[in-house]
Amino acid sequence: MSESLNLGLWILIVDWTIRIAALLWIPARTRPAAARSWLLLIGFLPLLGLPLYLLLGHPWLSRERVRRQSDASVAIREGQLAQAAWHWTPPADSVASETVPLVERLGAFMPVRGNGVTLLDDYDGTLQALLDDIDGATTRVHLLYYLMFDDAVGEAAVQALERAAARGVQCRVLLDAVGAKRGLRRYRKRLQRAGVQVHAMLPGGLRWRRSGRADLRNHRKIAVIDDGVAHVGSQNLADAVFIPGVPNRELVARVHGPIVAHLEAVFASDWYLETGEVLAVSPVRPAHADDVACQLLPSGPAYPFPNAADSIVTLIHLARRRVVLTTPYFVPDDAIAGAMRIAALSGVDVQLILSASNNQRLTALAQHASYEELLACGVKIALHRPRFLHAKHLSVDDEVALVGSINLDIRSFALNAEIGLLCYDPDVVARMRGIEADYLADAEVLSPATWRRRPAWKRSVEGIARLADSFL
Structure with missing residues (x-):
């Protein structure tokens, strides 16, 4: 009887120790809305809530990843000095005049004019435009995608990369370790045998360069081909039927001009975060007659602000x-x-x-x-x-x-x-x-x-x- 009482007392002490410790620890390290959710969970289920918070409660990255992102942002700012002629100044008293300086300070990219922008919202047509651009590549293809499936779309992308590599084109591919798990499992070795460099983003593990909260993901979708064209938007390398019976509808921007160098800089930044290798990114890109002013907004847990x-x-x-x-x-x-x-x-x-x-x-x-x-x-x-x-x-x-x-x-x-x-x-x-x-x-x-x-x-x-x- 006394042993049961002692066990119950110890459980009660541990239970309330976790609750009190969470109350003192979590609000100081987590934004208020998230802190309330975690405290509520730990209040109801302290023995379950605490391990979950330690695993998933704070979007932390290793110091090395944060340092690399900071270094990349400095390099991006310095690299844009060569694009001074393409710097775009927004008109006074406009939405852009208020937005441009904020976005530039947050993400390091200045606005540039001289761009062409085509909006693609036909799923199959968007995929075909990407494959055609890869087939037209003469120097390099850089792909960064969250999701790649081992389906007809994944196969078509892999075949296009194999054709490009066989022509002597430098091909690099970054795929999210979780979102593109199926594609990595099916195609990684095959692409590597063809001469394509492939890396998984945020693969997890205990080594310093991989350490971070387990569910942090790279959700970007970017393709940069040679110096001339890039794709950015919502469409992944997967069949349109994401939900059975309900095909996806997407929107992708196909762009030309100086903004292509900025998109390649984002790819190079993520490549550096994952591999430590510094890629050369030329800021010089041919201008487009449409002369659209564009600016990139990168975001993620490696940046100091949301x-x-x-x-x-x-x-x-x-x-x-x-x-x-x-x-x-x-x-x-x-x-x-x-x-x-x-x-x-x-x-x-x-x-x-x-x-x-x-x-x-x-x-x-x-x-x-x-x-x-x-x-x-x-x-x-x-x-x-x-x-x-x-x-x-x-x-x-x-x-x-x-x-x-x-x-x-x-x-x-x-x-x-x-x-x-x-x-x-x-x-x-x-x-x-x-x-x-x-x-x-x-x-x-x-x-x-x-x-x-x-x-x-x-x-x-x-x-x-x-x-x-x-x-x-």
């Missing part, structure tokens, strides 16, 4: 007439939700376009929890069908378009390495508006009154899922 979140919040606040946000995953933090609310209440037309289908059930429930407040303050929410809308982009007034890999969720803002391309050009914005209108033509518009009538049990489940927003 680059993507800060920039998107700023763009929403700067909108004067209309802002359209398109994302497959919408789990906003307080700053994003607050910016959307303030913009809508200020008279800005705020349109949120989401996918009616979602391959992540918990994320879908969490994002449903934010709809009612946004609808109440005038934000328009549309659910696109029948395809899975995996595209990630936004447009502000007639001035700015942003396209890339950035989702509007906490994972993209805090845990993933992401890339965005800002285009300060009314023609590009007009083309994006046309794509947005096409989404809306096949979308269900949510009614505030109808949404409020959903069952009480569903509201409760959504609210509980929202508490896990920091874990998604």
Whole structure:
């Protein structure tokens, strides 16, 4: 009997020691919203919550990775001195004039003019454009992708790389260790035998250069071919049927001009983070007649600030007439939700376009929890069908378009390495508006009154899922 009492006493002591230690430790090292979620979990399940927090609670990287990113940012700033002739100065009192200096200080990339931008939203056509560019390569092909499957698309990409390597083209491939696990397992040795250099990004392990939080991922999708052309956007190297029966819809920008050197600098930075090898990146690229002003927005846990979140919040606040946000995953933090609310209440037309289908059930429930407040303050929410809308982009007034890999969720803002391309050009914005209108033509518009009538049990489940927003 006494042994049972002693055991119970020890369990009680350990239980409360964990709770108190978590209360003292977590808020000082984690942002407030995430700290609340972790403290709630540890309060209910201390013996489970503490190990999970130690494993996943803080988006930490090894000091060496952080140092390498800092070194890469310095090199990027210095390398752009040779592009001074292409530096673009935004007009005064514009959305761009407020955005450009923030993005440059966060991500190191200045805005450059002299670019051509083509928006590609046909899945098969986008893939074919990439394969054609690889087949036309004469010097090098650099691919950086989150996801690569061992399917027909993965096979087509591998065959194109094999053809390029056989012509003497220098081919380098970076694939996320988790997202592209299937592709790495199937194709890595085959590509290496063909002369293609392949590396897995954030592979984990205990060695210093690989150490970091286990679920940090590189979510970028970038292709750079020779000095002339690059692709950046949401489309992975995989078949369109991401969800069975619901093919993906994506958006990719195919670009020419000085911005190609900047995209290659992002590739070189990630190559350096993973391998320690410094690649030479020439800042000289031929200009394009369209003369579009562009700027890159890289973000990720290796940077000192949440680059993507800060920039998107700023763009929403700067909108004067209309802002359209398109994302497959919408789990906003307080700053994003607050910016959307303030913009809508200020008279800005705020349109949120989401996918009616979602391959992540918990994320879908969490994002449903934010709809009612946004609808109440005038934000328009549309659910696109029948395809899975995996595209990630936004447009502000007639001035700015942003396209890339950035989702509007906490994972993209805090845990993933992401890339965005800002285009300060009314023609590009007009083309994006046309794509947005096409989404809306096949979308269900949510009614505030109808949404409020959903069952009480569903509201409760959504609210509980929202508490896990920091874990998604």
